[in-house]
Amino acid sequence: MNKSSQPLSVVLAGGGTAGHIEPALAVAEALRKARPDIRVTALGTERGLETRIVPERGVDLSLIPAVPVPRKLNRDLLTFPFRLIGALRQTRRTLKDLDADVVIGFGGYVSGPAYLAAKSAKIPTVVHEANARTGMANRLGAALGARVLAAVPGSGLKDAEVVGIPVRGALLDLDRAALRAEARAFFGLDPDAPTLLVTGGSQGAASINDAVSGAARTLADAGIGVLHAYGRKNSVQVDQVDGAPAYVAVPYIDRMDLALAAADMVLCRSGAMTVAEISSCGLPAVYVPLPHGNGEQELNARPVVDAGGGVIVPDAELDPGRLAREVIPLLRDRDRLAAAGEAAGLAGHRDAADRIAQVVIETATTH
Known part of the structure; x- marks a missing residue:
């Protein structure tokens, strides 16, 4: 079967906290509404809320290693590069197994490895920044060439399209x-x-x-x-x-x-x-x-x-x-x-989830 005849495979990266998980799940809902045959998989780690919330909402979950960036000069900082390399290898294998067409990240420690792995595998990416000030992971995604979306103006991401925050139906x-x-x-x-x-x-x-x-x-x-x-x-x-x-x-x-x-x-x-x-x-x-x-x-x-x-x-x-x-x-x-x-x-953007889903599908199909 040709890849063009298969359903799109979308990977969501936004685990850790509800502030990252809920926007991702709202977009998953909108993607399925737009393309009923679409395959949606969320990336997460064993320590995040996603292990409970994502399956409850009917979305497949694939686990990758958690690699938070150390904030202090200690042993964790010294071993960080080796742990990151291991996480990137596993994340890239996961993206390959899922036959991912596009990765969309919502920030947090799951997104960083996802952006790097997608870049190395030449998989297009989309970044959505929900906060008024952009976090480290989404700055990385933008720097790697992702298409950039933001909830509000002035998030710090250059050329970001302001779409609001996706909310579940x-x-x-x-x-x-x-x-x-x-x-x-x-x-x-x-x-x-x-x-x-x-x-x-x-x-x-x-x-x-x-x-x-x-x-x-x-x-x-x-x-x-x-x-x-x-x-x-x-x-x-x-x-x-x-x-x-x-x-x-x-x-x-x-x-x-x-x-x-x-x-x-x-x-x-x-x-x-x-x-x-x-x-x-x-x-x-x-x-x-x-x-x-x-x-x-x-x-x-x-x-x-x-x-x-x-x-x-x-x-x-x-x-x-x-x-x-x-x-x-x-x-x-x-x-x-x-x-x-x-x-x-x-005051909000009620169409945010639908607009983000549209961007994700466009990015996957035009890459």
């Missing part, structure tokens, strides 16, 4: 109003009270947990319900107030679609994927960027905030009083809440 098409009653019942929330969803990501965030639990009585007195995902390694104890809407605290939320349908507003970090998913659902948010790193989390939220879809509160300024001042007036004003939600929904 289940959230883009989420009918929050239709699911509201079911979602509230699922979590044991008040069916009618204004409701705040709080999440610090899968690991939780101590500053967010402390602020919202500290404001629990104030929120209860204001007639506001809370769904608080505090992280699997943390604990939160909040006393229920008689006659007030429920404060529901859970370590983790598996049904984020129902959580978003149940919510009227969100308090969260501002990772690129978090901002994209929340705004795509038309939910206003209080974004609390991580207080360390290169400041990219604030930049991720800035376009939505500037459009009127939320506010940014620095981590150092978040306390129960500030939380109450930001959340209560908006949740108790239906008109302002609706306007903020509409602004959030209009």
Whole structure:
């Protein structure tokens, strides 16, 4: 059989964290919609979240060695070149076994070896940068000649096409109003009270947990319900107030679609994927960027905030009083809440996954 008559084979490189995995899976969904016969395989490592998330979403997973770049002068740095060479050999074998037509990377430690292996095997590549500031792996991919896509302008990648962040169809098409009653019942929330969803990501965030639990009585007195995902390694104890809407605290939320349908507003970090998913659902948010790193989390939220879809509160300024001042007036004003939600929904690129899939297919078929 000629290669031209076979289904396209697309390899996704974006393991490690949900911020890399979720955009990759959204693109996998769009690729299958565009070409039902397409073969999509994700690269990952044994230590990443992809070992659980990718198979659950029906995408094949091939594992390669994890080779994080050492940040200090130590033994790991001395052995790094040899480990990298081994990882590149295995990654190249994997790409050959998959008969890959194109590799698309989303950053993180899986992408670096994938870009290098694809370059050596003369397989075309595409880079998608979700963050406002580009990471090391995607800078490498761009330098190796990949076609470059970015979520926002000014990412630092030259000649990048701005396409937004791909979001899975289940959230883009989420009918929050239709699911509201079911979602509230699922979590044991008040069916009618204004409701705040709080999440610090899968690991939780101590500053967010402390602020919202500290404001629990104030929120209860204001007639506001809370769904608080505090992280699997943390604990939160909040006393229920008689006659007030429920404060529901859970370590983790598996049904984020129902959580978003149940919510009227969100308090969260501002990772690129978090901002994209929340705004795509038309939910206003209080974004609390991580207080360390290169400041990219604030930049991720800035376009939505500037459009009127939320506010940014620095981590150092978040306390129960500030939380109450930001959340209560908006949740108790239906008109302002609706306007903020509409602004959030209009701030993103709802066609991002389809556009990226189109670029990937073009790159594979014209190489």
